[in-house]
Amino acid sequence: MAFKIYTKTGDSGKTSLIGGTKVSKGHIRIESYGTVDELNSHVGLCIDLQTDAAVKNQLLEVQDRLFTIGSSLACDPEKAPGMKMPDLNEEDVKMLEQAIDDMTAVLPAMKSFILPGGHPAVSHLHIARCVCRRAERLCVHMDNDSLFVHPLVIIYLNRLSDYLFMLARFTAMQLGVPETPWRARVS
Secondary structure, eight states: OOOOSOOSTTTTSEEEOBTSOEEETTSHHHHHHHHHHHHHHHHHHHHHHOOOHHHHHHHHHHHHHHHHHHHHHHBOTTTGGGSOOOOOOHHHHHHHHHHHHHHHHHSOOOOSOEESOSSHHHHHHHHHHHHHHHHHHHHHHHHHTTOOOOHHHHHHHHHHHHHHHHHHHHHHHHHTOOOEEOOOOOO
8 A cells, every 4th residue: 555645734834843842833943944955856857957977976965864854953952962864974075076177177267246147057057056056045043042953064055155156167167158147336
């Protein structure tokens, strides 16, 4: 017998963290891991639009790390020490930094802000970058409110948004799409 996707347990506006603790669906912890889930979906679309196999593989790694981050954020921090959870580590951040450095080495220097766009593959990377920044802000907000967030989660999301920005530029270069510099209108 197949299980039903709906349980009706959330009909009252509450949900359970990993560990069983019930919280409001409006809780910032739920908002944070929901935003990471949204980001993961955007990254999936970016994979679908990519033509570079190495980039696709990097983005698949990113998706795996985003599930790890989502698990961390969805876990009751008081019950987490007793549970076996996937882990994020410094090597994950270093992988993003190396990819950023590799792209920086082949991209022209930026001389102004760049308007997002030019090709769907580029635009969707910029959307993913913006969602990543929102996820980072939510995690920082939690941390500021003394709600536990593993410090590496914030570092990873910060570096990931930089990576997505550089990947948008790199993808534009690969596709031969010119970048549109922002020209400030000054009256």
